[in-house]
Structure formats: structure tokens, C-alpha cells
Amino acid sequence: MLIEQGRVATLRGKPWAAIDVASEARIEEIVLHIARWAGKVLGEKAFQLLFPVKRRDLSGVEMLTPHLYGRTADLQDFLVVKEVRGAWPVFDEETREVISVEDRFVQEVMAKAREAADGWSAGIKRGSFVRVLFGNERMLCGEVEEMRGSLAVVVIRLRSRTVRLTIPSQALLNLSFVPKREREYFYAD
Amino acid sequence: MEETHIGDGTLVQRFPKSAYEDSSDKRAAELWREDPEGVLAGQCLASVETDPSRDQSSAVVALAVEQPERFRELVGKLPELIQDIFFQHYLLGRTQTQIAEVLGMMQSSSGLMGVSQNLKLGVMGLCAVIAWGGPPAKAEWEATGREKELLEAYRRMERLRGRRGRALEVRSALTGKFVIKTSDPLLEQVFAPEAPDGPVGRGARC
Numbered sequence: 001m002l003i004e005q006g007r008v009a010t011l012r013g014k015p016w017a018a019i020d021v022a023s024e025a026r027i028e029e030i031v032l033h034i035a036r037w038a039g040k041v042l043g044e045k046a047f048q049l050l051f052p053v054k055r056r057d058l059s060g061v062e063m064l065t066p067h068l069y070g071r072t073a074d075l076q077d078f079l080v081v082k083e084v085r086g087a088w089p090v091f092d093e094e095t096r097e098v099i100s101v102e103d104r105f106v107q108e109v110m111a112k113a114r115e116a117a118d119g120w121s122a123g124i125k126r127g128s129f130v131r132v133l134f135g136n137e138r139m140l141c142g143e144v145e146e147m148r149g150s151l152a153v154v155v156i157r158l159r160s161r162t163v164r165l166t167i168p169s170q171a172l173l174n175l176s177f178v179p180k181r182e183r184e185y186f187y188a189d
Numbered sequence: 190m191e192e193t194h195i196g197d198g199t200l201v202q203r204f205p206k207s208a209y210e211d212s213s214d215k216r217a218a219e220l221w222r223e224d225p226e227g228v229l230a231g232q233c234l235a236s237v238e239t240d241p242s243r244d245q246s247s248a249v250v251a252l253a254v255e256q257p258e259r260f261r262e263l264v265g266k267l268p269e270l271i272q273d274i275f276f277q278h279y280l281l282g283r284t285q286t287q288i289a290e291v292l293g294m295m296q297s298s299s300g301l302m303g304v305s306q307n308l309k310l311g312v313m314g315l316c317a318v319i320a321w322g323g324p325p326a327k328a329e330w331e332a333t334g335r336e337k338e339l340l341e342a343y344r345r346m347e348r349l350r351g352r353r354g355r356a357l358e359v360r361s362a363l364t365g366k367f368v369i370k371t372s373d374p375l376l377e378q379v380f381a382p383e384a385p386d387g388p389v390g391r392g393a394r395c
Contacts, residue, residue: 001367001368001369001379002367002368002369003368003369003370003371003376004368004369004370004371005370005371005372028380029380031380032376032377032380035371035376036371038371039371039372047371058281058282113367114367117367134363134365134378134379135361135363135378135379136287136290136291136359136378137287137291137359137361138283138287139277139281139282139283140277140281140283140291150365158273158291158292159269159270159272159273159276160269160270160272160273160292160352160353160354161273161292161293161353161354161355161356161357162356162357163291163356163357163359164356164357164358164359165359165360165361166358166359166360166361167361167363167365168361168363168364168365168366169365170365170366171361171363171365184276185276186276186277186280186281188257188280188281
């Protein structure tokens with residue numbers, strides 16, 4: 001996932017800062033805080049943050065790399081990211097300069113992250129068993145009743161009510177390998 | 190005597206835990222690990238852990254994590270609404286707000302108690318099911334003594350049986366795109382809640 005603000009075209013080709021995270025288990029919370037921090041502290045400045053997710057499921061997020069990558073016109077901006085608990089840039093302790101990472105490398109990671117994001121919903125069609133990955137219905141499972149272009153209509157059969165959710169198929173994880181007898185809205189492997 | 194300063198600088202003195210307290214803590218933890226059902230049914234030891242008036246959700250967590258099939262079987266004996274709360278909370282780690290929204294418990298007109306109250310009621314009801322080896326028969330609902338509290342909770346819980354909410358249509362506003370703006374009002378929905386309060390969330394974050 002790529003989170004951005006401002007005129008990001010001005011950042012093309014520029015290097016990135018690697019951002020360490022204290023806990024992979026808290027990673028989503030940390031990324032959200034960095035995004036909020038950017039909106040608040042950097043104002044209109046162009047900003048990009050790559051959250052390279054390999055896999056998402058009930059147990060959380062698995063990253064493609066141990067770091068997040070962020071960039072602005074001046075990487076020293078990231079020294080302030082320490083205001084976000086659990087996140088800090090990789091920097092030289094003597095010079096206090098943020099260490100830059102080549103754009104080419106981060107673009108490769110980004111391509112893999114895009115591929116992974118497309119992968120978890122690949123093959124979803126009518127009748128597929130899926131898990132909702134984002135939004136208020138996250139982690140609930142259901143069956144795709146209908147595809148409307150890039151949108152899927154998912155029927156989630158709770159014990160006390162039925163929910164019919166229309167959501168982009170990219171927000172779903174394809175669990176069609178789950179045998180029919182095990183398909184419950186609370187499926188947990 | 191142990192001395193510690195709490196947040197506002199107040200000095201607090203505590204007696205250190207006795208050897209008995211230490212060993213009973215350890216024993217209780219072992220029992221939860223070995224036989225969460227027994228602890229829930231109050232068969233193992235008479236202590237805080239088996240007193241149904243205390244929170245026994247940790248034993249339910251142990252049951253859900255270590256014996257998921259048994260957990261599903263037992264929860265399947267509870268009213269449908271309680272099942273939905275238990276499965277979402279204990280198996281999927283969904284927050285109480287998310288659970289309340291999907292079950293239509295946010296509106297006061299629903300006449301339903303909040304998720305946390307229903308969780309407590311459900312834990313007591315589950316204890317009753319385990320202690321009685323199945324749903325207690327109506328004829329047994331008038332028991333006295335220690336069992337009275339469990340049965341009272343079970344009776345209250347049974348009132349929810351057969352209750353079904355109307356079908357819900359939800360259209361997600363999410364785009365599912367790889368690129369998202371920091372100003373996007375849906376930004377928070379893309380990420381996990383800050384503090385998932387279900388055991389899956391807790392487990393994943395330990």
C-alpha cells in the first residue's frame with residue numbers, strides 16, 4: 001500500500017528513508033499514526049509512505065521487508081517521525097543524517113507489494129468463499145453472491161442475521177480452498 | 190513491605206505475595222492451560238478463577254485457542270446472538286464497536302444490551318452449559334446456592350434465543366486501491382483498529 005499526499009510527482013526519482021518499526025504486530029497502528037503525523041506535521045509537503053504488505057489474514061500482516069519506506073523532498077523530515085511511538089528512521093548517529101535508500105530498490109519493493117495486493121483477491125468469482133480484509137466488516141467471511149465489475153457482493157451468514165456487503169474485490173482475501181463443510185463466517189484456520 | 194510510586198508520585202506500600210499466593214497463582218494458570226472447561230465449570234478449585242461472579246473470560250480464551258472445536262460445539266448451544274458475539278470476539282478478534290454495528294446493537298431502539306454485557310452474560314451461560322453437561326433443563330432453573338447465579342444468568346440469556354435481526358445491506362465506501370491519500374476520510378478503515386479487544390487481536394499482538 002502506498003500512502004501519499006501533496007504533489008508527489010515532484011518526488012520522482014528521489015531517495016527514500018527506511019523506517020524501523022518496533023513491533024510488526026502493531027504495524028498497522030504505526031502506519032496509521034505516521035499517515036496522521038504526515039498530514040499534521042508536513043502540511044502540504046509532498047509525502048509518500050510505502051507499506052509493503054506480503055500477506056494479510058486473521059493473524060495480522062506479514063511484511064515484504066522489515067522496513068517501511070518514506071520520502072519527502074528532504075529526508076531529514078523523517079527525524080521527526082520519532083514522535084510516532086514505535087517508529088524511527090534509520091540514520092547515522094554521528095552525523096544525525098537520515099540514511100537514504102535508492103529509489104530503484106524501493107520501486108522494486110513497491111512492484112512486489114502491488115503484485116501481492118492483487119494476489120490475495122485473485123480468482124474471486126461468484127461462489128468464492130472470502131474474508132473481508134478492510135472496513136467495519138473486516139475478518140468476517142462469506143460467499144460471493146455476485147460480481148459487479150470490480151465490486152463483489154458478499155453474503156455473510158451470521159447466526160442471528162444475514163449481511164449483504166458490496167465491497168471492492170481487492171478488499172477481500174480469496175479462501176476458496178476451504179472445504180464447503182468448513183465455510184463459516186468465523187472461519188479461522 | 191514493597192514500596193512503589195504510582196503516577197502522581199504517591200507512595201504505595203504493599204506486602205509481597207506470600208508463597209501460598211504465588212503457588213496458587215501458578216496453579217490457577219496451569220489449570221486454565223490444562224482444563225479451561227473444568228475451570229469454567231468450577232470443578233477444579235474454589236478460588237477467584239472458579240467464582241462465576243468474577244471475570245472468567247481468560248478461561249474462555251484458553252478454550253477458544255487451545256480447543257477450538259470444543260469451543261465451537263459449546264458456543265453452539267448458546268442463543269444465536271450470543272454465538273455471534275462470541276465467535277466474532279474470541280475467534281476473529283473484532284472490536285466491540287464492530288460487533289455492535291454488524292449486529293445492530295448501536296441503536297437504543299434495538300432493546301439489546303451492549304456487547305460487553307452480553308459477553309459477560311454469555312460467559313456465565315457457557316459456565317452453566319459446561320457445569321450441567323449441556324443446556325440446563327427448565328426444571329433445574331430454580332436451583333439454590335452457588336448454582337443460582339449461573340442459572341439466573343442462563344435464564345436471562347435464554348430470552349435471546351431465536352432472536353433474529355433483519356437482513357442488513359451494507360455498501361462499503363472503500364476503493365480497494367493500492368494508493369491512498371492521507372486526507373482520505375476512510376484511511377482509518379483500511380487499518381486494523383488500534384486496540385483490537387478480541388483474543389485474536391490480543392494474541393497477535395503479544
